[in-house]
Amino acid sequence: MQSSSVPSLVKEPGVIQPDLDGVTTPVGSFDDDLIQLLTPQGERVHHETYSARVEDLDLHALQGLYRDMALVRRFDNEATALQRQGELGLWPQCLGQEAAQIGSGRALATQDYVFTSYREHGVAWTRGLDLRKILHSFRGQDHGGWDSAAHNFHLYTLVIGSHALHATGYAMGIQRDGDVGTGDPGRDRAVVSYFGDGATSQGDVSEALVFASVTAAPVVFFCQNNQWAISEPTARQSRVPLVQRGGGFGIPSVRVDGNDVLACYAVTQEALERARSGGGPTFIEAVTYRMGAHTTSDDPTRYRSRAEEDYWRQRDPIARLRTLLVAEGTGEDFFEGIEAESETYAEDVRAYCRALSSPDPITMFDHVYAEDHPLVSAERAWFAEYEAGFTGEEAHR
Amino acid sequence: MSASAIGTQRITMAKAINLGLRRALERDEKVMLMGQDIGALGGVFRVTDGLQKDFGEERVVDSPLAESGIIGTAIGLALAGYRPVCEIQFDGFIFPGYDQITTQLAKMHYRSRGRLNLPVVIRVPFGGGIGAVEHHSESPEALFAHTPGLRVVSPANPADAFTMIQQAIASPDPVLFFEPKARYWDKADIDVRAAGQALDLGGDTVGLHTARVVTPGTDITVAAYGPTVSTALAAAGVAGQEGTSVEVIDLRSISPIDFDTLIASVRRTGRLVVVHEAPVFFGAGAEIAARVTEHCFYSLQAPVLRVGGFHVPYPVANIEEEYLPNLDRVLHAIDSAMAH
Ligand SMILES: Cc1ncc(C[n+]2csc(CCOP(=O)(O)OP(=O)(O)O)c2C)c(N)n1
Numbered sequence: 205m206q207s208s209s210v211p212s213l214v215k216e217p218g219v220i221q222p223d224l225d226g227v228t229t230p231v232g233s234f235d236d237d238l239i240q241l242l243t244p245q246g247e248r249v250h251h252e253t254y255s256a257r258v259e260d261l262d263l264h265a266l267q268g269l270y271r272d273m274a275l276v277r278r279f280d281n282e283a284t285a286l287q288r289q290g291e292l293g294l295w296p297q298c299l300g301q302e303a304a305q306i307g308s309g310r311a312l313a314t315q316d317y318v319f320t321s322y323r324e325h326g327v328a329w330t331r332g333l334d335l336r337k338i339l340h341s342f343r344g345q346d347h348g349g350w351d352s353a354a355h356n357f358h359l360y361t362l363v364i365g366s367h368a369l370h371a372t373g374y375a376m377g378i379q380r381d382g383d384v385g386t387g388d389p390g391r392d393r394a395v396v397s398y399f400g401d402g403a404t405s406q407g408d409v410s411e412a413l414v415f416a417s418v419t420a421a422p423v424v425f426f427c428q429n430n431q432w433a434i435s436e437p438t439a440r441q442s443r444v445p446l447v448q449r450g451g452g453f454g455i456p457s458v459r460v461d462g463n464d465v466l467a468c469y470a471v472t473q474e475a476l477e478r479a480r481s482g483g484g485p486t487f488i489e490a491v492t493y494r495m496g497a498h499t500t501s502d503d504p505t506r507y508r509s510r511a512e513e514d515y516w517r518q519r520d521p522i523a524r525l526r527t528l529l530v531a532e533g534t535g536e537d538f539f540e541g542i543e544a545e546s547e548t549y550a551e552d553v554r555a556y557c558r559a560l561s562s563p564d565p566i567t568m569f570d571h572v573y574a575e576d577h578p579l580v581s582a583e584r585a586w587f588a589e590y591e592a593g594f595t596g597e598e599a600h601r
Numbered sequence: 602m603s604a605s606a607i608g609t610q611r612i613t614m615a616k617a618i619n620l621g622l623r624r625a626l627e628r629d630e631k632v633m634l635m636g637q638d639i640g641a642l643g644g645v646f647r648v649t650d651g652l653q654k655d656f657g658e659e660r661v662v663d664s665p666l667a668e669s670g671i672i673g674t675a676i677g678l679a680l681a682g683y684r685p686v687c688e689i690q691f692d693g694f695i696f697p698g699y700d701q702i703t704t705q706l707a708k709m710h711y712r713s714r715g716r717l718n719l720p721v722v723i724r725v726p727f728g729g730g731i732g733a734v735e736h737h738s739e740s741p742e743a744l745f746a747h748t749p750g751l752r753v754v755s756p757a758n759p760a761d762a763f764t765m766i767q768q769a770i771a772s773p774d775p776v777l778f779f780e781p782k783a784r785y786w787d788k789a790d791i792d793v794r795a796a797g798q799a800l801d802l803g804g805d806t807v808g809l810h811t812a813r814v815v816t817p818g819t820d821i822t823v824a825a826y827g828p829t830v831s832t833a834l835a836a837a838g839v840a841g842q843e844g845t846s847v848e849v850i851d852l853r854s855i856s857p858i859d860f861d862t863l864i865a866s867v868r869r870t871g872r873l874v875v876v877h878e879a880p881v882f883f884g885a886g887a888e889i890a891a892r893v894t895e896h897c898f899y900s901l902q903a904p905v906l907r908v909g910g911f912h913v914p915y916p917v918a919n920i921e922e923e924y925l926p927n928l929d930r931v932l933h934a935i936d937s938a939m940a941h
């Protein structure tokens with residue numbers, strides 16, 4: 205499958221081969237099972253099943269995917285910079301995972317529903333969420349205050365793997381509503397759950413696969429294997445490619461080059477069609493790479509090599525699409541336009557973030573319950589009086 | 602570098618725990634560490650820094666990302682004769698392992714009529730004040746203190762951290778070891794060699810559950826543990842300048858609680874304020890207030906007051922200072938108690 209000059213890291217397909225020339229992690233990354241429609245060099249590859257699914261993506265559509273990825277990367281880089289400047293407490297970068305997120309996200313229909321962990325800014329973008337709102341929680345101002353129903357995009361989940369069950373349950377609800385298998389493209393719906401390689405070890409994820417399988421729920425499990433769970437390589441979670449997790453549960457599974465936006469689009473589209481038509485769940489392993497640190501608090505030099513980072517830099521998801529766009533007739537002015545748009549966007553993100561003001565402390569008592577709870581009310585009243593006592597008086601703190 | 606070869610040095614609490622773990626690994630080959638990112642990374646707080654390098658991947662294990670798996674397999678390892686020390690990366694992530702802790706770990710000795718021991722330690726960086734995102738600032742200790750069969754302790758300073766982690770590992774019972782993460786970088790002078798010798802002489806676990814009077818006082822007792830001990834001490838300093846003599850007690854242990862020390866203090870001072878970060882509703886302070894009232898009713902000159910978290914999920918970082926039992930809130934409680 206791989207038509208590049210970059211050497212394959214896998215000697216024995218299907219079995220994890222760590223420790224190759226200092227590149228410890230790309231476990232079984234590129235082998236015959238990997239679905240790829242666009243090589244790291246930006247050349248199209250034909251695939252019997254999946255090429256047909258990207259045929260209707262004309263140059264304009266491809267440019268749209270490029271714009272998505274470029275703007276998300278610019279947003280992500282800006283957020284990282286804002287953290288460095290002290291404007292954010294923490295930032296989990298999606299750098300390097302744009303193809304997996306945009307490709308899969310653009311395969312979604314408006315009525316589909318998405319549950320993610322905390323790094324899926326690219327998916328959020330495809331759901332029309334104002335990405336600036338994601339900054340709030342990393343600035344310590346809310347716990348994820350966007351309107352999830354307005355975007356069919358649930359709040360980020362920080363407890364690893366939990367939301368795979370929520371996605372499955374939501375899909376079970378869709379099934380009960382009869383919004384599966386009607387054949388009406390405006391009605392049939394599906395759910396996608398995004399999680400990482402590390403998350404596959406959590407019981408909740410296995411339980412989600414069980415529930416989805418036995419109920420044939422319309423849910424797609426989109427696992428971004430970015431090779432690392434903080435400092436632990438995927439080999440700490442599995443001895444075989446993660447795609448094999450699905451099979452044991454009776455869930456059709458595919459392994460896709462997660463840095464190939466076309467392939468990610470194609471396999472997700474197929475999985476969503478299966479789900480919406482009543483064919484049940486699919487497990488997708490998108491083989492990608494966390495090009496940045498785990499978060500801005502992390503120091504990857506403690507656990508991974510420069511050689512490995514270089515290896516993956518040659519597989520940058522945006523660079524390869526750019527090559528394809530140029531080959532298919534996109535002029536320099538298009539890229540200049542995106543560049544200019546990115547800069548304006550970044551300035552806007554920066555200004556927005558800096559203008560955010562802290563919530564009033566009394567708001568900590570809001571929304572603990574939907575109905576009145578006397579203890580919370582009493583504590584709120586106590587707190588208001590207590591704070592009022594400081595007016596005009598210097599606090600000790 | 603052997604932990605026991607080091608004399609007096611100025612070290613952080615994180616380093617003190619590291620040295621305590623190192624000494625435990627050196628002295629008992631059955632001791633092993635397990636957890637997420639504790640190997641090459643040295644843990645997200647670097648508490649296990651360098652230990653995998655020195656003791657190998659077999660004894661310092663980067664676990665798969667599953668808390669139930671970590672604790673469940675630690676139970677199995679303990680049944681096979683090992684002494685696993687599990688690191689839970691953050692307080693809020695202990696819950697996937699909660700089932701194993703409460704239904705299995707806590708009860709095995711009891712169910713086996715004493716035939717089986719589970720000497721498992723679960724280290725949990727806990728508490729807030731570090732500006733973190735959700736699930737990274739919680740204080741769930743009451744849930745574990747409420748579970749018979751578990752011992753629950755929390756050091757407040759580097760010297761205690763060094764000693765108590767080794768005592769927890771030596772304990773034949775499961776121990777929840779709550780590390781105040783906001784205090785990880787507080788420094789103190791420790792004579793590690795002397796502390797090690799004291800451990801050898803004193804017996805493996807003697808003193809693990811003993812409270813300590815940190816500052817003697819006569820007007821009011823303030824009891825705290827883990828992250829709030831330093832707040833209590835600061836309050837004692839301010840109150841002292843204003844003429845109130847505060848006795849600060851570092852409880853060090855939440856299950857069991859050293860009521861002898863506490864009751865003796867309250868009988869002298871007649872007043873008690875309990876400070877913890879956890880929500881006060883059904884918190885450790887509630888148990889303390891009830892028991893102290895039972896035992897000190899005729900000595901009390903004011904109701905026992907509690908300062909702690911409100912009955913709300915841990916709030917966003919921007920306003921956590923107002924949620925936490927800070928210096929002003931402790932002083933406020935002291936004033937209220939003194940006003941009686
Ligand atoms: C239940 C739970 N345990 C531990 C953590 C701490 N933690 C945060 S991210 C992370 C690694 C996640 O790796 P992966 O699932 O591969 O996702 P990625 O960060 O690579 O996107 C860990 C251990 C957590 N958030 N939740």
Ligand SMILES: [Mg+2]
Binds near residue numbers: 428432434
């Ligand atoms: Mg990962």
